[in-house]
Amino acid sequence: MQLTRNVSLFRLLTTTLEEVFANRGEYEELGVVSYELLPHLNRFKPPFLETVRRYSERVAHDVIAIADGAAVLHTSTRGNDYRCVGQAVGFRNGVMAPIEGAA
Numbered sequence: 001m002q003l004t005r006n007v008s009l010f011r012l013l014t015t016t017l018e019e020v021f022a023n024r025g026e027y028e029e030l031g032v033v034s035y036e037l038l039p040h041l042n043r044f045k046p047p048f049l050e051t052v053r054r055y056s057e058r059v060a061h062d063v064i065a066i067a068d069g070a071a072v073l074h075t076s077t078r079g080n081d082y083r084c085v086g087q088a089v090g091f092r093n094g095v096m097a098p099i100e101g102a103a
Helices: 009-013 017-022 046-056
Strands: 035-039 062-066 071-074 082-085 088-092 095-098
Touching: 009 017, 009 035, 009 046, 017 046, 046 062, 046 088, 046 095, 062 071
Parallel strands: 035 062
Antiparallel strands: 062 088, 071 082, 088 095
16 A cells, blocks of 8 residues: 555544545655556445545546455556456546456
8 A cells, every 4th residue: 555645544434535635745655657556445434435535526637446455456666557357446537437448
């Protein structure tokens, strides 16, 4: 997770969306990849995923959520050149959709 842009997603479990955005800059990470990662997709209930969807409306990059046992595999050092193995969902601009090609 430290290779992603920010680690604020888990704060949404205990903090409101507005509070997360109020000090989101304090949770920036290395930014090696161009998305934020949310592991343990299969453990979250629909209300939390709805909050993540709303979060994605306000960030300028994708959020990738992967289930336990899934992975994001990068084929180059460019942050968007990846594929997912296992159950994976993408959030972009307030839209949640399965990631095509995740096997």
